[in-house]
Amino acid sequence: MSITLTIDNQQVTVPEGTTVMQAAEKLAIRIPRLCYHPRLHLEGSCRVCLVEIEGMSRPMASCTFPVYEGMVVHTSTPEIRDTRKTIVELLLDNHPEDCQTCERDGNCELQYLAYSTGVRERHYEGEKKHYEKDLSTPSVIRDPDKCILCGRCVRICAEVQGVSALGYINRGFKTVVTPAYDAPFSESVCVTCGQCINVCPVAAFLEKDYTADVVKAIEDPDKHVVVQIAPSVRAAIGEGFNIAPGTPLTGKAVAALRRLGFDEVFDTQMGADLTIMEETAEFVQRFKEGGPLPLITSCSSAWMKFAEHFYPDLIPNISTAKSPMSMLGSMVKTYYAEKKGIDPSKIFNVGAMCCTAKKFEAARPEQQIETSAGMMPSIDRVITTRELVWLIKNAGLQFANLPDEDFDPVLGISTGAGALFGATGGLAEAVYRTAYWMLTGEDLEQVVVEDVRSVAQGIKRWTAKIGDIKLHFAVAHGLGNAHQLLRMVRSGEEKFHFIEIMGCPGGCIGGGGQPYARAGEGVPLDMDNLRKRAEALRSIDSGKKLKCSYENPDVNRIYKEYLHKPLSDKAHKLLHTHYKPRLPHGVWNRDVMRTD
Amino acid sequence: MACSCCENQFDDLTQYISGVFDPEHPQSSLISILHHAQERYGYLSKDVIEHIAQVTEVPAAEIYGVVTFYSLFKTKPQGKHRISVCMGTACYIRGGAKILEALEDMLDIKPGETTEDMLFTLSETRCIGACGLAPIMTVDDKVYGRVEPEQVKGIIAEWREKAEKV
Numbered sequence: 033m034s035i036t037l038t039i040d041n042q043q044v045t046v047p048e049g050t051t052v053m054q055a056a057e058k059l060a061i062r063i064p065r066l067c068y069h070p071r072l073h074l075e076g077s078c079r080v081c082l083v084e085i086e087g088m089s090r091p092m093a094s095c096t097f098p099v100y101e102g103m104v105v106h107t108s109t110p111e112i113r114d115t116r117k118t119i120v121e122l123l124l125d126n127h128p129e130d131c132q133t134c135e136r137d138g139n140c141e142l143q144y145l146a147y148s149t150g151v152r153e154r155h156y157e158g159e160k161k162h163y164e165k166d167l168s169t170p171s172v173i174r175d176p177d178k179c180i181l182c183g184r185c186v187r188i189c190a191e192v193q194g195v196s197a198l199g200y201i202n203r204g205f206k207t208v209v210t211p212a213y214d215a216p217f218s219e220s221v222c223v224t225c226g227q228c229i230n231v232c233p234v235a236a237f238l239e240k241d242y243t244a245d246v247v248k249a250i251e252d253p254d255k256h257v258v259v260q261i262a263p264s265v266r267a268a269i270g271e272g273f274n275i276a277p278g279t280p281l282t283g284k285a286v287a288a289l290r291r292l293g294f295d296e297v298f299d300t301q302m303g304a305d306l307t308i309m310e311e312t313a314e315f316v317q318r319f320k321e322g323g324p325l326p327l328i329t330s331c332s333s334a335w336m337k338f339a340e341h342f343y344p345d346l347i348p349n350i351s352t353a354k355s356p357m358s359m360l361g362s363m364v365k366t367y368y369a370e371k372k373g374i375d376p377s378k379i380f381n382v383g384a385m386c387c388t389a390k391k392f393e394a395a396r397p398e399q400q401i402e403t404s405a406g407m408m409p410s411i412d413r414v415i416t417t418r419e420l421v422w423l424i425k426n427a428g429l430q431f432a433n434l435p436d437e438d439f440d441p442v443l444g445i446s447t448g449a450g451a452l453f454g455a456t457g458g459l460a461e462a463v464y465r466t467a468y469w470m471l472t473g474e475d476l477e478q479v480v481v482e483d484v485r486s487v488a489q490g491i492k493r494w495t496a497k498i499g500d501i502k503l504h505f506a507v508a509h510g511l512g513n514a515h516q517l518l519r520m521v522r523s524g525e526e527k528f529h530f531i532e533i534m535g536c537p538g539g540c541i542g543g544g545g546q547p548y549a550r551a552g553e554g555v556p557l558d559m560d561n562l563r564k565r566a567e568a569l570r571s572i573d574s575g576k577k578l579k580c581s582y583e584n585p586d587v588n589r590i591y592k593e594y595l596h597k598p599l600s601d602k603a604h605k606l607l608h609t610h611y612k613p614r615l616p617h618g619v620w621n622r623d624v625m626r627t628d
Numbered sequence: 629m630a631c632s633c634c635e636n637q638f639d640d641l642t643q644y645i646s647g648v649f650d651p652e653h654p655q656s657s658l659i660s661i662l663h664h665a666q667e668r669y670g671y672l673s674k675d676v677i678e679h680i681a682q683v684t685e686v687p688a689a690e691i692y693g694v695v696t697f698y699s700l701f702k703t704k705p706q707g708k709h710r711i712s713v714c715m716g717t718a719c720y721i722r723g724g725a726k727i728l729e730a731l732e733d734m735l736d737i738k739p740g741e742t743t744e745d746m747l748f749t750l751s752e753t754r755c756i757g758a759c760g761l762a763p764i765m766t767v768d769d770k771v772y773g774r775v776e777p778e779q780v781k782g783i784i785a786e787w788r789e790k791a792e793k794v
């Protein structure tokens with residue numbers, strides 16, 4: 033049933049069950065908001081979204097209030113504007129006065145609200161809270177002093193990611209958002225996905241910033257500084273420079289990295305092609321030799337930590353293949369170093385990633401590799417897309433006006449399959465392309481698998497027919513969806529041969545290190561935005577002549593000259609890893625939302 | 629799901645939970661589970677909360693939120709005797725804070741803490757409805773009215789003695 037109402041003297045007709053806030057959006061009115069997020073349960077706690085509804089004695093929260101026939105709403109009367117301003121002033125009262133030195137300066141929702149509601153001075157001089165920052169993980173920083181208790185982090189962690197690392201403790205003025213037992217993140221079930229950073233309106237969550245270390249290495253004449261860039265970075269980096277989302281910017285990103293002073297600029301997509309070779313070989317081997325199946329992917333670092341906390345019983349099913357970043361990192365410090373005669377201990381390997389969890393992955397002791405100069409991490413520092421955007425701004429580069437440049441040779445060529453990796457379903461599609469070839473010896477004609485490409489659908493199922501063989505694929509993105517799927521797999525309710533899991537909504541394109549939505553305009557993890565980023569990657573795939581990883585000449589040369597063949601002893605040593613159960617045990621949470 | 633780390637240690641807690649826990653309304657039964665656990669183990673340790681989380685499938689972060697919301701739940705071991713000083717308006721005006729200060733000095737602990745010998749836990753309370761006798765302090769169920777800071781020493785000594793006799 034549809035309902036007609038009047039908002040600010042304009043009529044609008046919307047379906048029953050629509051909220052006043054959503055109805056106003058149809059009229060291009062964006063009612064101010066803080067605790068509201070379209071993907072999360074309504075909390076209605078911040079009161080910033082108050083409106084006047086004729087016939088009601090007091091203002092109502094528009095984010096929770098459903099429309100009714102004949103309703104008359106005023107969103108911007110002098111009284112409402114005044115009340116909103118007071119609410120924002122009260123929030124500011126308990127918030128540090130350090131906007132100029134804050135990482136979110138210029139893109140903070142609280143700052144935007146203060147500006148748009150007209151707060152021009154600080155009125156109240158109240159007691160301010162003070163807590164220690166949580167610096168315990170290499171990925172995500174928590175700064176409770178900045179927190180305004182909108183609760184979006186708590187809800188995304190529970191409802192979308194199914195992790196529930198965060199909760200509110202204490203009450204009243206002493207309320208604070210922390211992991212259980214007020215423990216640091218490092219002792220919690222936090223998987224370092226960084227989605228709390230994505231949805232935080234202020235700077236209460238941030239990635240751990242490694243830009244200073246990277247700049248120092250670049251300045252060091254003794255260091256050979258290598259950088260690689262993940263597929264999803266090129267699909268979203270433009271948003272950091274006000275370039276329309278969905279524009280693939282590979283060439284400009286390469287040009288920027290070179291101008292920042294990196295000695296070599298390599299492509300993580302090349303590492304992705306290697307991952308596909310190893311993982312598909314592992315899959316085909318398990319398929320032929322009786323399991324264990326399903327084979328579950330292991331590229332997503334947040335998913336891997338999640339598996340260790342929540343699904344340790346499934347570890348035997350998880351591929352031992354390292355992520356594209358770590359595979360390429362390993363090749364840089366071994367194959368490339370030997371080929372170029374560079375001492376691996378002099379190489380400083382940087383990953384520019386869409387991801388905060390990759391910082392954790394790089395620091396895992398079991399990811400260390402044996403090089404000609406001894407054991408060492410394959411990647412020295414990971415920076416997020418946001419950190420890279422900052423480095424480019426810091427250097428004064430006009431990103432949009434940079435020329436398009438190519439990756440450096442040796443580890444720079446990639447196929448379309450490698451690009452697909454960054455969006456949900458892409459890894460399954462890429463593995464299918466190579467599995468077809470490994471199982472039949474023939475090239476696949478129809479390489480695109482539309483069935484696994486949806487960004488909106490949380491769990492996707494698809495059956496591939498390869499000759500007489502039927503292979504059942506499942507794809508889940510966002511760890512809440514992974515929960516839903518794996519519970520059915522665990523109970524035997526559903527059976528698959530191959531499962532792709534990506535920790536973040538939309539896959540890497542929705543990673544915790546991607547550019548923030550614009551305060552006051554955008555929505556973090558907006559579906560439309562994710563779709564555009566996915567399109568950018570898929571356009572890279574369709575623009576490439578080489579579509580399957582086994583066609584990559586760089587990959588083939590590495591196998592010929594160095595690793596011999598997929599799953600060889602050497603490949604195992606350099607390109608594979610292992611996982612083990614991790615405490616505390618995570619529990620499945622009933623609040624996880626279904627999106628399939 | 630069973631939690632293997634503490635299976636035996638918390639057997640009767642598990643049993644209690646399976647009796648009262650309603651998966652359709654996880655929140656409502658949680659309070660009584662926490663009550664039961666606190667009575668059984670004296671306080672709600674990390675292990676106890678972790679165990680409840682495993683059995684009920686309510687995340688530990690959420691349970692810990694409930695535990696810290698209500699002041700009657702304790703996350704640290706409690707002393708044998710509980711000393712409370714009233715900080716209600718009447719008691720405060722008539723010197724409640726001085727009593728607390730005297731106790732803090734004597735016992736060398738702050739409110740919420742427990743003495744090293746595990747004999748006393750110090751706490752502040754709100755008005756207990758005996759304003760006529762302000763300022764008030766209590767030790768377990770015993771109420772002391774019109775307390776002067778100088779008396780505190782004697783009261784503590786009295787309880788120490790009692791404890792030694794047992």
Ligand code: FES
Pocket residue numbers: 064065066067068075076077078079080081082093094095096
């Ligand atoms: S946005 Fe409506 S109450 Fe917070």
Ligand code: FES
Pocket residue numbers: 714715716717718719720754755756757758759762764
């Ligand atoms: S104020 Fe202390 S008993 Fe009422």
